[in-house]
Amino acid sequence: MIKAGSTSAPLFFFDFNVFLPSPSSAQRTISVIGDAWTLRILRTVFRGRRRYSDFVSELGISRAVLTDRLGKLVANELLIRHAIEGGHPEYRLTERGLDLWPMFLAMWLWETEWGTGVMDDVPPVEQPRPMLMHTVCGHKMRPQLQCQHCSVVIQPFDTQAEAGPGYLHIEPGTQSMFRRASQSTLAEASAAQAHTLMRVIGDRWNSALLAAAFKGLKLFSEFEKDLRIGPNQLSDRLGELLNLGILRARSYTGARQEYRLTRKGVAMFPIVLEMMRWGDKWLWPATAPIVLRHKPCDHLLVGHWHCGHCKMQLSRNEIHLF
Numbered sequence: 635m636i637k638a639g640s641t642s643a644p645l646f647f648f649d650f651n652v653f654l655p656s657p658s659s660a661q662r663t664i665s666v667i668g669d670a671w672t673l674r675i676l677r678t679v680f681r682g683r684r685r686y687s688d689f690v691s692e693l694g695i696s697r698a699v700l701t702d703r704l705g706k707l708v709a710n711e712l713l714i715r716h717a718i719e720g721g722h723p724e725y726r727l728t729e730r731g732l733d734l735w736p737m738f739l740a741m742w743l744w745e746t747e748w749g750t751g752v753m754d755d756v757p758p759v760e761q762p763r764p765m766l767m768h769t770v771c772g773h774k775m776r777p778q779l780q781c782q783h784c785s786v787v788i789q790p791f792d793t794q795a796e797a798g799p800g801y802l803h804i805e806p807g808t809q810s811m812f813r814r815a816s817q818s819t820l821a822e823a824s825a826a827q828a829h830t831l832m833r834v835i836g837d838r839w840n841s842a843l844l845a846a847a848f849k850g851l852k853l854f855s856e857f858e859k860d861l862r863i864g865p866n867q868l869s870d871r872l873g874e875l876l877n878l879g880i881l882r883a884r885s886y887t888g889a890r891q892e893y894r895l896t897r898k899g900v901a902m903f904p905i906v907l908e909m910m911r912w913g914d915k916w917l918w919p920a921t922a923p924i925v926l927r928h929k930p931c932d933h934l935l936v937g938h939w940h941c942g943h944c945k946m947q948l949s950r951n952e953i954h955l956f
């Protein structure tokens with residue numbers, strides 16, 4: 635976890651000098667769930683709501699949008715529509731839908747630490763925040779994402795990207811080139827803003843940009859090429875991520891401008907990691923374009939969430955989250 639005050643922590647960014655023809659796993663995941671309403675509906679289902687009318691009343695969503703998103707969630711096999719005899723149908727999470735819980739956990743953690751915790755369906759700041767409790771040990775705790783092999787808590791700087799089985803057109807020697815960025819002078823995270831997380835993760839271009847930033851892309855032209863996004867749209871999105879304090883821009887002589895993650899942006903690493911994990915597992919198994927190696931133990935990175943108090947691995951039913 636990136637703690638406030640660790641401004642001198644070195645950042646490792648990797649340089650991909652080659653064009654990446656396949657979208658990252660995180661981008662693939664975003665294409666399925668990367669929509670603010672979709673995320674809100676899923677969160678509501680995780681909290682035990684199952685009926686159409688529940689979604690309408692809890693989310694204040696229009697029926698046209700709700701019908702559209704529920705249809706997509708069913709088509710993508712995240713939700714299953716259960717006909718109830720003599721009653722309204724219920725929407726339940728499938729196994730692949732349930733497996734999104736670690737991503738929602740990562741989002742929740744980011745929100746409590748970097749956002750204001752304000753989303754339309756979360757109590758405002760002045761109200762008591764929901765507690766996170768590990769029911770097995772009975773303690774209030776902060777979950778930690780640990781490496782399966784060495785149990786070290788995973789930090790963004792401790793991972794290194796490599797070509798995965800779905801990575802095409804590898805030019806020898808280029809895909810694993812890393813360079814150490816100059817000592818970070820990360821700007822203070824900007825004042826927390828309402829809806830930041832939803833704007834970042836719930837907008838497919840913003841989240842794709844975030845994933846690309848973690849991939850090491852820094853230049854306007856790199857984002858443009860990687861995301862196949864038009865220049866005007868890219869300008870808008872970069873501007874928004876700058877305003878939200880996720881990216882900062884730095885100009886160099888020669889008029890080249892680089893976009894880098896702020897600490898607030900770097901703190902989103904577990905969310906991106908969970909998007910990658912989920913996408914690799916459920917959408918395109920065995921064709922991950924990029925895999926991450928955990929530098930401390932040199933194994934391919936597999937992360938699991940553990941209780942920060944008793945260190946046991948967490949499972950979905952053992953935490954009070956939503």
Ligand SMILES: [Zn+2]
Pocket residue numbers: 781782783784785786928930931932933
């Ligand atoms: Zn490890």
Ligand SMILES: [Zn+2]
Pocket residue numbers: 768770771772773775941942943944945946
């Ligand atoms: Zn515990």
